[in-house]
Amino acid sequence: MLQAALKAGTADRRSVFEVFTRRLPEGRRYGVVAGTGRVLDAVENFRFDADVIGFLRDRRVVDEETLQWLSSYRFSGDIWGYPEGEVYFPGSPILRVEGSFAECVLLETVILSILNHDSAIAAAASRMASAAGERPLIEMGARRTHELAAVAASRAAYVGGFATTSDLAAGFRYDIPTVGTSAHAFTLLHDNERDAFQAQVDSLGPGTTLLVDTYDVTEAVRTAVEVAGPELGAVRIDSGDLLLVAHRVRQQLDELGATKTKIVVTSDLDEYAIASLAAAPVDAYGVGTQLVTGSGHPTCSMVYKLVARAHSADPKAPLEPVAKKSLGAKSSVGGRKWAARRPDEHGVAETEVIGTGAVPVELADHQLLVELVKGGEVVAREPLDTVRDRHAAARERLPLSATQLSKGEAVIPTEYV
Template sequence: MNTADLGLPVDVPSTALFTDQYELTMLQAALRGGTGDRRSVFEVFTRRLPEGRRYGVVAGTGRVLDAVENFRFDADVLGFLRERDIVDEATLQWLSGYRFTGDIWGYPEGEVYFPGSPILRVEGSFAECVLLETVILSILNHDSAIAAAASRMSSAAGDRPLIEMGARRTHELAAVAAARAAYVGGFATTSDLAAGFRYGIPTVGTSAHAFTLLHDSERDAFRAQVDSLGRGTTLLVDTYDVTEAVRMAVEVAGPELGAVRIDSGDLLLVAHRVRQQLDELGATETKIVVTSDLDEYAIASLAAAPVDAYGVGTQLVTGSGHPTASMVYKLVARAHSADPKAPLEPVAKKSLGAKSSMGGRKWAARRHDAYGVAEAEVIGTGAVPAGLADRQLLVELVKGGEVVAREPLDAVRDRHAAARARLPLSATQLSRGDAVIPTEYV
């Protein structure tokens, strides 16, 4: 696996510096104090869903596995740490041989989650696990936020396909990750070629207003595009007068014109007028694609419009108002000594307010009703009740430092669609509300 597969510039040698300095200073102190080798369990979870969201979506797991594999301290990285005097020589020596050798369990990517769900569980020595906190959280928080927004938009769109087109609205590396997360959440295609190259996501794209403005007339622009891309192309019809542009588009391409795109105005009204005009011109199979700062609410408002596809950018790549999933990475159990046979003991933060957590190495299962609809997220630290033994959610992702659970992105996408379909119908409502099922601790 090279860094290009991670969406990283080729000159970034590893993911080891995708971390916060205090991970390394904690490591140094733990090694010096003799506690770094204690067997430990960290868990990723969120205490609450973003306001108004009914469920979360696990996304980014595949990227986490790549990041863990590429978490290496090579000579350049060690030189940087030494030059800045971030850790001492003994710690640098330890880091030079760093390889994660522990185990990671987690919800399979694409699965839904709720407050308290142990989305990821990282087990190993304290020293090797603590270093992974920031890179794991940065991936899961970003990708899960985008996937959740994408899932809501996909639900609002119904059977109409969604195009991810937000690359120009975010950081260039975040854009690749966002396209991947959007695909997990139900989007059909992306405009971002890097995402297509790295993850095999279908890509689409035709022209912008600049192409029309380049030409001496709109007809010349349409003719050039059709001559180059064929009659099945999508022509952008709102640079000047939409009605005139639609008429001209059909004249140039004929009734075989693939689609027209509308990027401004009252989309509901314009879509109806364009559909009527296309039908009157004999272009009954020509589709209508709408763009223009759409979110899940705008998409839902267009449900009755004769629209065939939606293109979404800014609102998607910013999580539609919630750019992070607010996940945390907490130590929940540790041994009293470095003895591999020492038993694990639960630990937890007990501060006042909303930041307390539940200690112990957890399992999670989802209880369903007689109709197969989810009714509760059940979490515990002891024995799994017999009725939930076959409903457990965590799967093994890394065993003894080796990744054991890579899978095609299409399988992840299909899993999410299936998981969402098993939630109560109210999960897809855009009205504000709490998590669609409760979290129960046993």
């Protein structure tokens, strides 16, 4: 595309691309924008180095003129978007990328990869956080997804409301609080369970979390309290009927005087399993597979579409709306868009309003897009805790039914004006 547009003289036409999704995953009531911070890093670092140029030349992927153009590539346009952590709905213009066709079209894959992945994880995390209420969620899914997707998944989970991660690489890279756990292998390494518990407590103190389901849970809990004393931090249960076992273990711990020892449960949890444990004496949830695979929806179907373009690079040349005209679900709405979330009289979100042209006065204060990149420079970096807080606040302003786990349509309608 780039080579042909360069040759045809159309590569520098001023263009507007937008990221949006035509629908939410089946049954989901809202989406969560996540990955924006990673997109900004990726755009800033998007370059073609000598090795890559050499590869493209050897494989004859593009011609010499295009290679020259690529070797000096640097995005110099503007990006606006929903701030990270915000919620979204079908049609929401989550990101708007403006510049020459050539410089914008190259970013399609990396932008969509990041937003589709991270937003899918954050949406699952957000539902789990709703289900868990005040109880903390621990991200433990690294082993069930690609090794670097795992690090991004930890970040997205934190945005969605998780408290901590067991992925130290995510702590290193994004400063997310990390926590650890011991595996069955640690117990099996030792001559017996008591030796294993003793080794862990000797090294980490009685405040550690002991895994109590390698052999017999009741015996393990007794041994754990004997070894660590009633100051034992927590026990972890990773198998069996968690509801039943948690009640029994709580009772046993209380009888042993370990009334402050907490119970952490893990074992293929998802938002429904978490909700079903709401009445159980559980203090924290560790979630792995279902989190990092988006709890049934590992991607978000976001697309990156040209919605308007001028006839030249001239910033004064008028933008013309463009759109694919095919019949059916894949058509889209042309034109450079704004978006606002209209609240009702109580401040609860009522409608996602999307339009082209001037923003109606009554919606001016409810606009959603913010400036992220200006003339190629990132202007909106922010700490991950700000993003996490924003998501919690945005979810708070949705109608209550948004956080119920039952399937349904988007919790507010999208209106085009």
